[in-house]
Amino acid sequence: MRPFSYARPGSTADAVSQFRDGAAYLAGGTNLVDLMRLGVTAPDHVIDVTRAVSSQVDERESGGLTIGAGVRNSDLASHPLVRERYPMLARALLSGASGQVRNAATVGGNLLQRTRCPYFQDVTMPCNKRSPGSGCQATAPGADTAHLAVLGHSTCCAATHPSDMAVALTALNARVRVASPAGDDHAGAHVSTANPDGTRVIEMPGLHRLPGGIPERDTTLRPGELVTEVELPPPPGGRQAYRKVRERASFAFALVSVAALLDVGPGGRVRDCRIALGGVAHMPWRAHTAERVVLGAPPSAAAFAAAAEAELRYARPLPGNEYKVTLARNLITDVLGELLP
Amino acid sequence: MPGCGGRLNQAAGRSNRPCPGYPVAVMDNAHVTLVSLTVNGEPRTVMADNRLSLLDLLRERLGLTGTKKGCDHGQCGACTVLADGRRVNACLALAVACDGASIQTVEGLAGPGGLHPLQQAFLRHDAFQCGYCTPGQLCSAIGMLTETGPSAVTADLAADPPLTPGEIRERMSGNLCRCGAYVNIVAAISSEASSGGEAGDPLAAISFGDTAPYPPARRAAGSRAGAS
Numbered sequence: 001m002r003p004f005s006y007a008r009p010g011s012t013a014d015a016v017s018q019f020r021d022g023a024a025y026l027a028g029g030t031n032l033v034d035l036m037r038l039g040v041t042a043p044d045h046v047i048d049v050t051r052a053v054s055s056q057v058d059e060r061e062s063g064g065l066t067i068g069a070g071v072r073n074s075d076l077a078s079h080p081l082v083r084e085r086y087p088m089l090a091r092a093l094l095s096g097a098s099g100q101v102r103n104a105a106t107v108g109g110n111l112l113q114r115t116r117c118p119y120f121q122d123v124t125m126p127c128n129k130r131s132p133g134s135g136c137q138a139t140a141p142g143a144d145t146a147h148l149a150v151l152g153h154s155t156c157c158a159a160t161h162p163s164d165m166a167v168a169l170t171a172l173n174a175r176v177r178v179a180s181p182a183g184d185d186h187a188g189a190h191v192s193t194a195n196p197d198g199t200r201v202i203e204m205p206g207l208h209r210l211p212g213g214i215p216e217r218d219t220t221l222r223p224g225e226l227v228t229e230v231e232l233p234p235p236p237g238g239r240q241a242y243r244k245v246r247e248r249a250s251f252a253f254a255l256v257s258v259a260a261l262l263d264v265g266p267g268g269r270v271r272d273c274r275i276a277l278g279g280v281a282h283m284p285w286r287a288h289t290a291e292r293v294v295l296g297a298p299p300s301a302a303a304f305a306a307a308a309e310a311e312l313r314y315a316r317p318l319p320g321n322e323y324k325v326t327l328a329r330n331l332i333t334d335v336l337g338e339l340l341p
Numbered sequence: 342m343p344g345c346g347g348r349l350n351q352a353a354g355r356s357n358r359p360c361p362g363y364p365v366a367v368m369d370n371a372h373v374t375l376v377s378l379t380v381n382g383e384p385r386t387v388m389a390d391n392r393l394s395l396l397d398l399l400r401e402r403l404g405l406t407g408t409k410k411g412c413d414h415g416q417c418g419a420c421t422v423l424a425d426g427r428r429v430n431a432c433l434a435l436a437v438a439c440d441g442a443s444i445q446t447v448e449g450l451a452g453p454g455g456l457h458p459l460q461q462a463f464l465r466h467d468a469f470q471c472g473y474c475t476p477g478q479l480c481s482a483i484g485m486l487t488e489t490g491p492s493a494v495t496a497d498l499a500a501d502p503p504l505t506p507g508e509i510r511e512r513m514s515g516n517l518c519r520c521g522a523y524v525n526i527v528a529a530i531s532s533e534a535s536s537g538g539e540a541g542d543p544l545a546a547i548s549f550g551d552t553a554p555y556p557p558a559r560r561a562a563g564s565r566a567g568a569s
Contacts, residue, residue: 005371006391006437030433033394034414046391048438074427078490083498094493098515099485101415103427104434250493250514251416 002042008051012179012228013198015052018045019181019224025049027070027109030101035114039123040130053108053228057081063234069108069227073165074099076107085235088259091242092168098251108227111166111176111207114218115159115282116253118144128156129215136215138318145320147253150328152281157215158318160279161208162253167278168242170205170286171259175231177201181224199228205276208283215282238263238272239339245327254279256324258331262299262339270294275311275336280328287311290332301337308332374437380405381449389436396420396431398439399446407447407476411517418516421477421484422446428484430515447476450483459483459533466529470520478516482530485512504534 009015015025024043026032027050035041054068057079065081076082077093097105119125119137126135138148138158148158179199195201207219207227221227244257257278265271273294275287293307308329315325377386380403387402396413399405399422411419413432420431423445450457459479462468469475486504494511495502502508509527518526 001392003372004391006374006435008438008440026435026438028433029435029438030415030430033433033435036392037413046435050438074488078488083491087498090491090498091493094491094495098418099488099512100418100421100428100430100481100515101433103484104429250511 001036001039002044004043005045006048007045008048010051012049012052012226015047015049016179016181016198016224016226018047019226020045021223023047023224025112025226027053027106028072028104029109030097030105031109031113035121038121040114040121049108049226050106053226055106060231065232067107067230067232069106069229071107072103073097073105073107073110074102077102086168086172086232086240088171088240088242088261089165089168089232092164092244092257092259095242095244095254095257096164107165107230110163111169111227111230112219112221113162116162117148117159120159129159129211129218132214132216141319143318143320145318147255147279148318148321149281150315150317150321150324151277151285152210152283153316153318154211154213154215156213157211157282159211159215159282161218161281161283162279163284164242164244164254164257164278166204166208167257167276167284168259169230169232170284171240171261171274171276172204172236173233173274174204175201175233176204176207176227177229177231178221178225179228180222201231205284205286211282218282236261236263236272236274239341241335241339243331243335244278245331256280256327256331258328258335260332260335260339262294262336264299264341268298269296270299271296273336275307275332277328277332280315280324287332289313294336299336299340301333304333304336305329307336374440376436376440378439378441379443381444381446387436391435391437393436394432395422395424395434395436395439395444398436399431399444405446405448408480409473409476411474411477416517417474417477418481419474419477421481421516423480423484426484426487428481445480447479450479457483458536459486459529462529462533462536463526466525466532468522468525468529469518470522474516474518474520478513478518478526481513481516482526482533485509486530486534488512504531506531509534 023045026046026048050070053070055070056068058066073093077090083090120127120129125137128136136156149160177199209220238261240261242259244254246252246254259276261274263272273291275290277285290307290311293310297303312325312329317325372391374391376389399408408422409419411417415430415433421428422431424442489501491498492508492511494507506527509530
């Protein structure tokens, strides 16, 4: 591991002002420390932000929640208001990692964790995300593609975003507040709202991006921007679910996961439907196409199957991960069926 | 600036052995930090390379080799310790980030009265074979027993469910056992969770938190924790 200097600033402003090229923000460390040990990333200055961002969950007047970026995954999962009002979020958090990891991992770090693509984590392999221009072993013949993307990938990167929490936050229309270094004029920001206090707000899934030709960028954050809070809108009506399919019963990343919400109005027609997929793309995948099929129509198993089919019609599986398309289609159909009143 | 106050002067910093492949010149005082933490109730201060993990600090610098290094990637749980009462993977924590923390390792579980009740339960149920994962299993289970709320297998999210074998398996999924002693590990934890503990409260013997590494009765009896 490359030697690095370390600081633990006590405020967001101090943390952001310390950022420079080659620095990295550290929170729970469950991903960053591992990547540093693997040699995937080698910061020369580590800024520990655990005392620079909030670790509180606050209820807003609207009924929504403001979640500090430093809140540990386990604390958020066990929070009474999250369990009561945002069950898909509690379920997503509880299905991620292990008890030990959830105790250390934070909300901000969970959002910004890197892909677990085996070729990204293996420094002896080419990887355009880790080493831009070196090539993509994941899309080479014979690659192990079982965990890779089927939607929105490019010829130079087929990595998936590994978070469960971010999938639920996407379906819940959560907003991520980030603090920007001074002097940043927010020009060219993607889905941004500049605020006088030097923060901007990004609605999920706009924090993440598709790889295109620059897979080294996981997110729409600019250098030095720090996630400080996640804001949850007031709890939506209807029923929620999060279901994750993985290779073993616990402590494994999703092959495919689905966060879904279904609200059927008094007239028997769907008035709100949200579907987000995990494990299929470089970002949490909001299934707008499927949602549009379901919205306004009477809910039925046939409608849900048609919605899933519409969403997956343009999936482009890699050799070896075709199963994900079938799995995602079946999961969407089944989870929506489970949410019928 | 927090975390920077205790750096070595430059000459002393260079006495640290550099990582192979990096020039000695980079091992200056910017890359080491004075770390103060409490380990099993005793205050400890170590001048640590910023790259040092909590696990290596415990094993290599403090000689507490009870905590085991398995995968060193947070996947096996052999290095599980309690940090401020919460179970964490010591391999994924930078020692420097633990400045000010209270760490409990397997060495600190037994009190003057003998083994911790969960250690006794592991013996009673034959809950290990080679023993390598056992320190992590013990610390993880003790942390787990203090945690509240549902797990991924709990049907009702509002519930604080009883620790059925299914709940224990899910909650202990961060600890692997290559010998496959899981059946007896679950039985040992299950018996400890349902035994009611010494004072009728299932957590009485194990609910030490931020400030009380041992239950009051044990501390009063002159355990090492009392010295802190």
